[in-house]
Amino acid sequence: MDYTLAIENTPDTIPGGTGILLLHPSIGETDRIDTDFLKTDTDHFLVVSTRTTAREVEQKLEHYDVDESRAVILDTLSVDRGYSRRGSNHVHYVSAPDDLDGIVEQVRNFLESHDGKLRVSVDSVTELAYYADVDRAYEATKRLLDLLDEHDAVGLFHLSNEVHEEPTLERFRELFEGVVELDVGGNVSSEF
Numbered sequence: 261m262d263y264t265l266a267i268e269n270t271p272d273t274i275p276g277g278t279g280i281l282l283l284h285p286s287i288g289e290t291d292r293i294d295t296d297f298l299k300t301d302t303d304h305f306l307v308v309s310t311r312t313t314a315r316e317v318e319q320k321l322e323h324y325d326v327d328e329s330r331a332v333i334l335d336t337l338s339v340d341r342g343y344s345r346r347g348s349n350h351v352h353y354v355s356a357p358d359d360l361d362g363i364v365e366q367v368r369n370f371l372e373s374h375d376g377k378l379r380v381s382v383d384s385v386t387e388l389a390y391y392a393d394v395d396r397a398y399e400a401t402k403r404l405l406d407l408l409d410e411h412d413a414v415g416l417f418h419l420s421n422e423v424h425e426e427p428t429l430e431r432f433r434e435l436f437e438g439v440v441e442l443d444v445g446g447n448v449s450s451e452f
Contacts, residue, residue: 263377263414264301267293267440270450274438276412279405281436283421283429288442290418294381295324297416298331303376306332306367310357310387313338314345332374334366357391360400367404371411378411380404384418385432394428401435416440
C-alpha cells in the first residue's frame with residue numbers, strides 16, 4: 261500500500277512500512293511538517309508526544325486544521341508531571357517519557373486495533389534519548405520501525421540535529437529509508 265506524502269521536496273508517495281527521520285534545529289518549526297504528514301491520505305494516526313501534553317497536541321491539530329476524529333494521542337508527560345488527566349478512546353498515557361516498553365506497547369495496540377492507512381508521529385526521539393538514553397531510544401526506535409513494517413503503516417520520527425553529536429545522528433539516519441531535513445530558515449530537503 262502506498263501513502264501520499266505531502267511534505268515539500270519529498271517523493272509524492274512512499275510505501276507502507278516506511279519510516280522517515282525528521283532532522284530539525286531545536287527551535288525549528290516542525291509542526292507544519294508534522295501536520296502535513298498526518299492529515300494527508302490517512303484513516304487513523306497516532307501522535308506519540310514526549311515534548312507536549314495531549315491538550316497541546318490537540319491544540320496543534322486544531323490550529324493546522326487536522327481532522328481530530330482520526331487522531332489517537334499518547335501523552336508521555338502528564339503522569340510524570342502530576343497533571344490531572346482523563347484517559348479516553350483517543351488519549352492514552354504512559355508513566356513517563358522513559359517508559360519505552362510502554363510506548364512501544366501503546367503503538368502496537370494502536371496499529372493492531374485500527375484499520376486502513378495508519379500513520380505514527382514520534383515527537384520526539386530526542387526527548388526519549390534525554391529521559392532514557394541514546395542507546396535505549398535507538399532500540400525503541402528500531403522496535404517501532406519493525407511495527408510499522410509489520411502493519412504496513414508509515415511513521416515520522418523527530419530528531420534535533422543540534423542536540424546530538426554527528427555519530428549519533430548518523431546512527432539514527434541509517435535506520436530510516438527517508439530523511440527529511442528542516443533548516444533554521446524553514447527550508448526542507450530530503451533523501452530517500
